[in-house]
Amino acid sequence: MPVALKAQFSDSIGYMRYNDQRGINVFETSKETPIEFTGIKIRLGGGFTQTFQGLKHENSYGKNTNQKLYGITPGFNTASANLTMDVALADGIRLNLTSYLSSRHHNETWVKGGYIQFDKLPLKGKLFDDIMKVTTIKVGHMEINYGDQHFRRSDGGHTFYNPFAENYIMDAFATEIGGEIYVQKYGFTGMVGVTNGLIKGNVDSVAVTPQDDNIRKSPSVYLKGAYDNQITDKVRVRLAASYYHNSSAGKNGNTLFGGDRTGSNYFMVLEPTSGSYTANYASGRLNPGFSKKIDAAQFNAFVKVGGAELFGTYEQARGRTNAETWSRKMNQFAIDGVYRFGCKENLYVAARYNTVKGRLQNIDDNITVERIVGSAGWFITRNVLLKGEYVQQKYLDFPVGDIRNAGKFSGYVIAATVGF
Numbered sequence: 001m002p003v004a005l006k007a008q009f010s011d012s013i014g015y016m017r018y019n020d021q022r023g024i025n026v027f028e029t030s031k032e033t034p035i036e037f038t039g040i041k042i043r044l045g046g047g048f049t050q051t052f053q054g055l056k057h058e059n060s061y062g063k064n065t066n067q068k069l070y071g072i073t074p075g076f077n078t079a080s081a082n083l084t085m086d087v088a089l090a091d092g093i094r095l096n097l098t099s100y101l102s103s104r105h106h107n108e109t110w111v112k113g114g115y116i117q118f119d120k121l122p123l124k125g126k127l128f129d130d131i132m133k134v135t136t137i138k139v140g141h142m143e144i145n146y147g148d149q150h151f152r153r154s155d156g157g158h159t160f161y162n163p164f165a166e167n168y169i170m171d172a173f174a175t176e177i178g179g180e181i182y183v184q185k186y187g188f189t190g191m192v193g194v195t196n197g198l199i200k201g202n203v204d205s206v207a208v209t210p211q212d213d214n215i216r217k218s219p220s221v222y223l224k225g226a227y228d229n230q231i232t233d234k235v236r237v238r239l240a241a242s243y244y245h246n247s248s249a250g251k252n253g254n255t256l257f258g259g260d261r262t263g264s265n266y267f268m269v270l271e272p273t274s275g276s277y278t279a280n281y282a283s284g285r286l287n288p289g290f291s292k293k294i295d296a297a298q299f300n301a302f303v304k305v306g307g308a309e310l311f312g313t314y315e316q317a318r319g320r321t322n323a324e325t326w327s328r329k330m331n332q333f334a335i336d337g338v339y340r341f342g343c344k345e346n347l348y349v350a351a352r353y354n355t356v357k358g359r360l361q362n363i364d365d366n367i368t369v370e371r372i373v374g375s376a377g378w379f380i381t382r383n384v385l386l387k388g389e390y391v392q393q394k395y396l397d398f399p400v401g402d403i404r405n406a407g408k409f410s411g412y413v414i415a416a417t418v419g420f
Contacts, residue, residue: 007040013088015119015136016096019045019419021346021382024161025304027151027228027238028191031119031134031184037091045084047158048418051077051165055391055411057269059403067403070271070280077267078104078277080157082112092120092132096142103156104263105281112156112261113175115140136182141201145180145191146222146256147172147242147298149313149334156262160419163338163350164375165389166265169286170315170332170356172298174259176220177201191224197246199259204251212292212322217250238302245295253291257317258282269409270395284393284409286369288330289361290319307345309338321361330358346379368396388414 014033017023054074061067081101089095097114100106118137121128143150153167167173178195197220206215226240246254263281271280290296296317303310315332334354341347352373357366370393377387395407 007042007087010041010043010088013041013043013086013094015092015094015117016043016086019047019084019158020160021344021379021385021419023419025302025309027148027226027240028145028182028184028189029117029119029136031136033119037088041088043086045086045420046418047082047084047156047160048079049081049154049157049159049415050079050417051265051413051415053077053267053411053413055266055269055409055413057407057409059270059395059408060400060406061403067401067405068273069403070268070273070275072268077265078102078107080104080159080262082155082157084158089116090120090122093118093122096140100156100262103261104267104277105261107278110261113141113143115142134183134185136184137179138182139179141175141177144174144176144178144193144195144220144222144244145224145242146174146244146296147313147315148226148238148240148300148302148311149298152311152336154265155260157417158419159265159415159417160385163336163348163377163387164352164373165387165413165415166284166373166391167260168313168332168334169284169354169369169371169393170257170288170317170330171260171282171285172256172296172315174254174256175199175261178219187227187229189224189226189228193220193222193224195220195222197249197254198252199255199261202251206248206250207322209322211325214248216248218246218248220244220246220249220254234306236302236304238300240300240302242298242300243296247293249292249294253321254294254319255291256294256296257290258287265413265415266391266409269393270404270407272403286356286360288317288319288328288358289321290317290328292320292322292324293327294319307340309336309340311336311338317358324361328359328361330356332356344379344382348377350375350377363399363402365397365399367398370394370396383418383420385417385419386415387417388412 176195180193222244266284375389
């Protein structure tokens with residue numbers, strides 16, 4: 001007779017980040033956990049977000065047929081939903097699986113990815129014990145740990161970590177197949193990761209173009225270093241630096257700045273009349289298109305003093321497509337200010353400034369995109385959040401003939417979200 005698998009459902013599993021208010025301002029998972037392993041435990045979680053949008057947009061062409069903008073009016077956007085499953089398989093070994101149940105980019109259920117995280121190894125010996133006291137290993141098809149901003153972004157229906165409705169203009173986020181090794185000690189974290197450099201696996205040969213006959217498919221290698229210190233009960237400081245490199249991405253290309261399979265929370269702004277929610281899923285964002293070759297660095301600083309938070313990002317990326325012979329450069333700067341107050345910091349107000357400047361393919365001069373956002377939020381419970389924002393975004397120096405020439409949009413987005 002087969003032995004029945006005995007497992008129990010639990011709200012808490014060691015070495016994980018919560019999907020609710022408890023997960024805010026958490027970056028890499030800690031090596032310390034108060035939760036003991038007492039057998040296989042399963043934790044089901046999720047994130048659900050419904051937004052109402054009141055945005056308006058314009059460009060320099062008015063009602064010109066070729067450059068006419070998609071008609072938008074205030075209304076509810078497609079609701080987004082995520083489902084997460086965390087499983088404590090053994091002492092210090094956790095499995096994660098995350099699925100998108102509904103999103104703008106993919107309305108059908110779509111697996112984001114999954115990984116196994118080892119904070120302990122089932123190997124006997126003091127050497128292994130000493131190594132794993134400071135080491136974490138992650139292996140799978142997973143969200144890569146490049147930069148700190150991805151810890152604060154909206155991800156489909158899971159928007160609890162983001163005090164705003166939308167992410168950065170140049171949104172660094174990708175799921176790739178590979179592994180990461182972390183070492184944490186005295187507030188310092190060092191990480192090295194190696195992946196396939198692609199959003200999904202394939203064994204296809206690399207396409208040859210007149211501009212690029214390199215058929216070699218290279219892995220992505222990325223590094224991160226961080227220092228995080230709770231200086232006093234009310235003062236916390238974190239500094240982080242990340243670097244990502246791929247010298248020759250495979251078929252379909254690298255998607256570090258275009259890997260979101262859920263979509264923007266600004267629906268159809270600055271999009272053409274021929275556009276659709278699915279095809280034009282990245283409205284309001286800017287993908288530099290470094291699909292063949294890419295080098296990117298992101299520097300982050302986070303300071304929290306009482307209820308006041310400051311989070312800054314400076315990012316520089318360089319790369320090209322397989323149809324180009326030289327690399328272009330793109331720079332991004334962003335600063336977030338958040339003030340949390342009330343019972344258990346359940347209320348907040350926030351402001352963000354975000355700008356991107358650089359070269360796009362087939363555009364001779366530098367372009368600039370600027371965004372200013374103000375927002376406010378209320379955690380009704382630690383699992384229920386209501387937030388709203390007002391945004392203004394401008395597109396500068398885009399050439400005549402581009403739909404974004406003198407483009408701008410403004411208005412509000414209100415989001416009701418659940419995380420558990």
